[in-house]
Amino acid sequence: MNGANASGKRQRSRGPDLQAENDLNIPGLPARKAAAKLLAAVIDAKTPLDGLTDHEHGHPQFRTLDMRDRSLVRAILITALRFRVTIGKLIARRLERPLPGNAHSLSHLLHVAAAQILFLDIPDSAAVDLAVTHAKSDPRTARFAGLVNGLLRGIARAKDHQLPKMLASTGDAPDWFIERLTAAYGDDKAHAILAAHRTEAPVDFTVKSDPEGWAEKLGGIVLPTGTVRVEHLAANVADLPGYGDGAWWVQDAAAALPARLLGDVAGLRVADLCAAPGGKTAQLAMAGADVTAVDASKNRLARLAVNLDRLGLRAEIVQADLLDYQPAELFDAVLLDAPCSSTGTVRRHPDVPWTKSPEDVAKLAALQRKLLDKALQLVKPGGRLVFSNCSLDPLEGEALVEAMLGETALATLDPIVAGEIDGIAPFLTANGLLRTTPADLDLGRPGISGLDGFFAARFRRAG
Template sequence: MVVSAVKSARRQPPTAEIHDDTPGLAARRVAVRLLSAVIDTKTPLDGLTDGEHGHPQYRALDARDRGLVRAILTTALRHRMSIQALIDARLDRKLPSNAAALNHILHVGAAQLLFLDIPDSAAVDLAVTHAKLDPRTRRFANLVNAVLREIGRRKERALPAVLAKTVEAPEWFAERLDAAYGKDHARAILDMHRHEAAIDLTVKSNPQEWAHKLGGFVLPTGSVRLTSVDGAVSELPSFGDGEWWVQDAAAALPARLMGNIEGKRVADICAAPGGKTAQLALSGAHVTAIEKVANRAKRLAGNLERLKLDVEIVVADLFEHRPDQLYDAVLLDAPCSSTGTIRRHPDVLWTKTPDDISRLAALQRRMLDHAATLVKPGGTILFCNCSLEPEEGEAMIATALAENKALERVPFAAGEFPFVDGFLDADGAVRTTPAGLPDAVHKRAGLDGFYTVRLRVKG
């Protein structure tokens, strides 16, 4: 404990001269600012760290510092509950609710001490300097120094102990996960959340050959998994030739579950960034990609151009889309809470709320009802999303089938698509979670959480 140090920190404001041009300080200050945006205003991290449209202070950093900021933030968010427990254990009382800025400085410092390859002295000194520069935290600089140094000194024993008893999720989400999957499966999901996900690729042909060329291996689902990449993914062989694209193994399943769609008219709704669109086009379908947001449609077009795939792109709100001819099939990857992607996007647990889940489930239901009007009688709707929440999946579909008499379930049968046999639920839908595809090496294991159900529009 550092009770005496904490108390003295309140009485002894630092007086030493300080400067804001210390090497490495700018990156830490940006990390704290962006962490505040995620936690305090529920701003998604991807938008904040976008190279073209992200936070201006982030864009002002060089490439190396941007990478450091992303590493700090994903680590601080991935292990937020454990970090908070270690901070709380070193205070005589919890920080007040109006001390958010101080708490963010402590989290950024502790993430470096505990999980990143950064010297303890650098992590502590930069955090203290930052505290001195911020008028809101200046009088707590000694506290920052005492708490972080104590965490650094005791981390070899304290970290494993806190990891063993801490769940890395807000209480509301952990409770919902327990209710949906049972405590053991829920804990396995959250344990996987602590480990960075691998990079999965969908390849146009010959997965074994591409796995050999790129230094990966082929998953049972057919995706190629890379456990390490030196440099940018775009620098890997044949990226520019469009022979493969990045797509989580779970996200690659729905399009494959469409079956034989060669020559059929298929709509991909909410199509950007285009991984599923590309799969549908590669399968020989005549694909119409529907995307509401113009910037996302532009990105979709660029991706398809690189992949050399011909697709009709329609920039429109789904609810206003009325095709001249009904489609044979529709793939609806509906907007959702994205709780199945927490390994790749640890900010999700801190930017979403139960109210968001209910609101998105209602939107999904409306989208599904409208999608049913776009498909010819006897045609297929494949509904999917990357949420772990039954409210956005199993429960929503059950209600839709009870209330929309134009739809009926077409269960996936065991053996029909053998690569998903291990993920079939009692209703013949496909449910993956981050605890799937287990492996002793965490980097080789897991996949996103996805729910996929096949429906038919009655004749």
């Protein structure tokens, strides 16, 4: 008996290893399993997708895949998150009864497979067969293999008829997110923002010089603000002309505006607070400022340093918690691009609405207020301070600025005016604040239009 028990233990301890070996013998299965695992981490544990799919520090199951399968996993996950509500409703309409409340693994498996069937260039039969095999290989889902097969085949048969109708009736975002968008922007603008979120974002470049020339070389266009935009990249960023020479860097058109709101910074001491990964630091350095880049993250600052080195630009780099930071002397100007809910970047990061909550927005707004008060103390009297973030929520923007101005005598609003930056007029509010959304900058077709949601306000430090 003891021998039998020992033998049983040995067999059980080898079980996962044997299953992993079996998975490797089925092309495509490890990628689908990884996709379901990472989708669970995003939805159930509220883990940001970028961290899970980082090539060096990402989820172990992701890092075991080759680069081709990693790209497939990211494509599946971005699609499953971008169209999560639509996919969920198409699954639900084919169930006789709702899935058990604890059937999270089954739900994620179905969403991964349905995303491929409905939106990706993958044969329906392959997506269904791999999902069934996946279900059979997992004790939590094995008894549902027949349901998986029938449900997914039904979705595949009816997709041409049912998918357009479902897309027209959903917003593909959590209720809290839709409610806050509608309250802030009204029904029509909120609908346009949600529609933009369904479209892959173009790639924007800030160039050191000759935007027209670089637009031609990169196969793009020049936006009214001077940013070069490419709808679809033909190669990896590092393989594009100009990368090795440091002629440009990737930066959304909206993200490129706040640094320019400081005006002529040549020869001025300027602090870029919460600076990493360094796009705004590079802008300020290129404009001739003596830049101090401050960030709390050692790893992110290391990335900033690498980026500046490639670009041939210089800045003093300081690792510090902003709330504890005490420079030897005050700065002529300060840029604070504060940590936020990132709800303006959903086109690029469709996990954001599913990993954040209204409570997160409120906590981040409170942190931004503390950081803004601190940043104001770092500016010389008469100097400029620009506060910005990539949130669409007024609680992190307009409402925050209104509250701050009502409670401090240290700052006055320095309104942004239309003529100071080409193309900026459509993004300005009546009182001189900057507000962009993914529904702005209509250039005729969705793939080339829009920009990240951004907010910025400019202040003068009182004497």
